[in-house]
Amino acid sequence: MLRAYVIVFLVFLYAPIALLPVFAFNDGTVIAFPLDGFTTRWFGAMAGNPELRGALLNSLFVAVTSSVLSVLLGLAAARANIRYRFPGKAAAMGLIMIPLVLPEIIVATSLLVVVVRILDFPLSLWTVIAAHTLICTPFAIAILNASFQALDPAIEEAAIDLGETRASTFRLITLPLVAPGIVAALLICFTISLDEFIIAFFLTGSDPTLPVYIWSLLRFPRELPTIMALGTVLVVVSIAILTLAEWNRRRGLRRAGQADPGGFL
Amino acid sequence: MKDTSTEAALISLREVQKHYGDYHALRGIDLDIQPGEFFSLLGPSGCGKTTLLRTIAGFEDVGAGTMMIAGQDMRGVPANKRPTHMVFQSYAIFPHLSVAQNVGFGLRRRSDLNAQARNTLVEDALDMVGLDGYGTRAANALSGGQRQRVALARALILRPKVLLLDEPLSALDRKMREQMQEELIRLQRQVGITFILVTHDQEEALVMSDRIAVMFDGSIAQIAAAETLYRRPVSRRVAEFIGVMNFLPADLSGDAVTVPGLGTMFADAMQSQATTDSAPVIGFRPETATLLFDGQAAPDREAQGTITEVVYYGDMTYYDIDLNGAPQPIRVSMRNVFGRPLLDRGAPARVAWSPGAMTLFR
Numbered sequence: 001m002l003r004a005y006v007i008v009f010l011v012f013l014y015a016p017i018a019l020l021p022v023f024a025f026n027d028g029t030v031i032a033f034p035l036d037g038f039t040t041r042w043f044g045a046m047a048g049n050p051e052l053r054g055a056l057l058n059s060l061f062v063a064v065t066s067s068v069l070s071v072l073l074g075l076a077a078a079r080a081n082i083r084y085r086f087p088g089k090a091a092a093m094g095l096i097m098i099p100l101v102l103p104e105i106i107v108a109t110s111l112l113v114v115v116v117r118i119l120d121f122p123l124s125l126w127t128v129i130a131a132h133t134l135i136c137t138p139f140a141i142a143i144l145n146a147s148f149q150a151l152d153p154a155i156e157e158a159a160i161d162l163g164e165t166r167a168s169t170f171r172l173i174t175l176p177l178v179a180p181g182i183v184a185a186l187l188i189c190f191t192i193s194l195d196e197f198i199i200a201f202f203l204t205g206s207d208p209t210l211p212v213y214i215w216s217l218l219r220f221p222r223e224l225p226t227i228m229a230l231g232t233v234l235v236v237v238s239i240a241i242l243t244l245a246e247w248n249r250r251r252g253l254r255r256a257g258q259a260d261p262g263g264f265l
Numbered sequence: 266m267k268d269t270s271t272e273a274a275l276i277s278l279r280e281v282q283k284h285y286g287d288y289h290a291l292r293g294i295d296l297d298i299q300p301g302e303f304f305s306l307l308g309p310s311g312c313g314k315t316t317l318l319r320t321i322a323g324f325e326d327v328g329a330g331t332m333m334i335a336g337q338d339m340r341g342v343p344a345n346k347r348p349t350h351m352v353f354q355s356y357a358i359f360p361h362l363s364v365a366q367n368v369g370f371g372l373r374r375r376s377d378l379n380a381q382a383r384n385t386l387v388e389d390a391l392d393m394v395g396l397d398g399y400g401t402r403a404a405n406a407l408s409g410g411q412r413q414r415v416a417l418a419r420a421l422i423l424r425p426k427v428l429l430l431d432e433p434l435s436a437l438d439r440k441m442r443e444q445m446q447e448e449l450i451r452l453q454r455q456v457g458i459t460f461i462l463v464t465h466d467q468e469e470a471l472v473m474s475d476r477i478a479v480m481f482d483g484s485i486a487q488i489a490a491a492e493t494l495y496r497r498p499v500s501r502r503v504a505e506f507i508g509v510m511n512f513l514p515a516d517l518s519g520d521a522v523t524v525p526g527l528g529t530m531f532a533d534a535m536q537s538q539a540t541t542d543s544a545p546v547i548g549f550r551p552e553t554a555t556l557l558f559d560g561q562a563a564p565d566r567e568a569q570g571t572i573t574e575v576v577y578y579g580d581m582t583y584y585d586i587d588l589n590g591a592p593q594p595i596r597v598s599m600r601n602v603f604g605r606p607l608l609d610r611g612a613p614a615r616v617a618w619s620p621g622a623m624t625l626f627r
Contacts, residue, residue, distance in 0.1 A: 152357060154355050155357045155358075155359060155360075157344070157351075158359070159370070160343075161345065161351050162350065162420075163371055163423075164345060164373070173359060176361050
C-alpha cells in the first residue's frame with residue numbers, strides 16, 4: 001500500500017518534467033501525442049536566439065551576484081548564531097529565516113512598492129539581485145549553520161592559543177573547515193536565483209531574466225518546443241548543480257572526519 | 266615538596282571573580298603556582314575548575330581581582346599573547362592538516378626559524394610523545410590516544426611557561442588513561458614546564474600532582490599535596506570527595522569525644538580536626554582500621570561487630586562491618602596478602618583501630 005503510494009507520488013511529481021525532453025526532441029510545433037519524429041532543431045533554435053542568450057546572461061549575472069552576497073551574509077549570521085549568545089538572538093534568527101516561507105508574490109509586491117513608490121529607485125537587474133539575496137540568505141544560513149555546528153569551537157580556540165589572531169584563525173582553520181558548506185550554499189543559492197520567476201518578473205526592468213523571458217515566449221505557440229528544449233537544459237543543469245553541492249558537502253565531512261549533521265537536501 | 270613562597274610564584278591569582286549573568290562562577294580565587302609544579306584543579310562538574318583554567322589561558326576575562334603570570338599582569342592580554350598553551354578535552358586537532366602540520370602550527374609565527382629548524386623541532390616533539398614517523402599521516406586518521414599525543418606535542422613544541430590540560434584523559438579507556446598518566450608525569454619531569462591539570466577524577470589528581478586545589482561552587486576548599494589532602498582534609502566535603510571515608514556520629518563533651526561502637530577518646534589524640542556543616546562526626550579511611558584474625562591482638566583499641574558485606578577486588582577485600590552500638594556500618598579494607606583467609610558475611614568481626622587515625626569534623 002505504502003509502496004504503491006510512493007510510486008504514484010513520484011510519478012505525479014516527475015512525469016511533467018519527464019515530458020520536457022520528450023517534446024524537446026519532437027519534430028512538431030504542437031505539444032501533443034502522437035509524436036512526429038526525432039529532431040534537435042529546437043536546441044539549435046534556442047542557441048541561435050540572441051534575446052534568449054541575453055536573458056541567460058542576465059540570469060547568470062543575477063544568480064552569481066546574489067548567491068555570493070547571500071553566502072557572505074549567511075557566513076556572518078551562521079557563525080554568530082552558533083558561536084555567540086546575545087539578547088534577541090532567537091528573534092533575529094527567526095526574522096532572517098522568514099523569507100523562506102513567505103509567499104513570493106507577497107515579497108515581490110511589497111518590494112515593488114518599496115523600490116518604486118518609496119525609494120523611487122529605477123528597476124534593474126540590481127533590484128532583482130537585492131531581492132534574490134533576501135530570499136537566498138535563509139537557505140545559505142541553514143546550510144552554514146550545519147557546517148558551524150559540526151565545527152568544534154575548541155579548534156578555533158586552539159589556533160588562537162597557539163599564537164594566531166582571530167583573523168588568521170578564520171583564514172587558516174575556520175574557512176577550510178566550513179568550505180564544503182560554503183560551496184554547497186553557493187550552488188544552492190545559485191540554483192534558486194536562476195529558477196526564480198515571480199520576484200524577477202516584478203522587479204526586473206527592461207532586462208528580463210531567463211524565467212521571465214520564457215514566460216514571455218509562452219504567448220507564441222510556435223516557440224513552445226524551444227521552451228521545452230530550454231527547460232530540458234535547465235533541469236539537467238539544476239540536477240547536476242544540486243548533486244555536485246551534496247557530493248561536495250559529504251566529501252568535506254569525510255575529510256574532516258565529522259559526523260553528518262544532516263544536509264539541507 | 267616545592268617552595269611555596271609567593272615571590273617565586275609563576276602564576277599568582279588574587280581575589281579572582283567571574284560572573285556569567287547571575288551565575289557566580291568564580292568566587293574570589295587566591296592561588297600561587299610555582300615554576301615546574303604539576304598542579305591540579307579538582308572538583309565536581311560545575312565547580313568552576315574549567316572556568317578557572319580558561320581564565321588563565323585568556324579565553325575568559327577576569328571579572329575582578331588580579332592575575333599575574335611570570336610577573337606580568339594578564340589583564341587585557343589576549344590568549345594568543347600569553348605564555349600558556351592548552352591541551353583541550355576534545356584535543357582540538359586541526360582535522361584538515363597532517364600530524365606534522367598540527368604539531369608545527371605554533372611555529373608559523375616564529376620567523377627566526379627556517380624550514381630545516383622547523384622540521385627538526387616538529388620531529389623532536391613527535392619523538393617526545395612517541396609518535397616518531399607519524400608526521401605525514403592525516404590527523405583525523407589517528408586513535409584517541411594518538412590524538413592526545415599530537416595535542417601534547419603541539420602545545421609543548423613552543424616550550425610555554427605553563428601547559429594547561431583540560432580533562433585530557435577523560436575520553437580514554439581505563440588502561441590507556443593509566444598509561445597516559447604515567448607518560449604525562451614523565452613528560453612533565455623531562456621538560457620541566459609547569460602543568461596545570463583540570464580533572465574531576467580524584468585518583469588522577471592524587472597520582473599525578475605535586476599539589477591539588479579542591480574546588481566546590483566556585484571557591485577553593487583546600488590546596489595541599491596529595492597525602493595531606495587525603496589524610497588531613499579541612500572539611501567533611503573535601504573528605505567525602507577524595508577517596509572513601511567512614512563517618513560515625515561524635516558526642517562532644519569538653520575534650521572527650523564519644524563515638525557509638527568505638528567508645529570514648531580525646532580530641533588531642535586524633536590525627537586532625539576539620540569542619541562540617543552538619544552534626545559533629547569522626548571520620549577514618551577504610552585502610553586505617555584492621556580486621557583481627559584468630560589470636561591476633563589489637564595494638565591500640567579494639568571494637569566488636571558483625572560482617573554485613575564482603576566485596577572482593579582481587580588485590581583487596583572490602584568488609585562492611587556493623588559495630589555493636591553504631592548507627593551505620595563502617596567499611597574496612599584488607600590487602601589479600603598470602604595466607605590471609607577471607608571472612609564470610611554474617612561472621613563476627615574484631616576491628617583494631619586507633620584514635621590517631623581519626624579526624625574530628627565539627
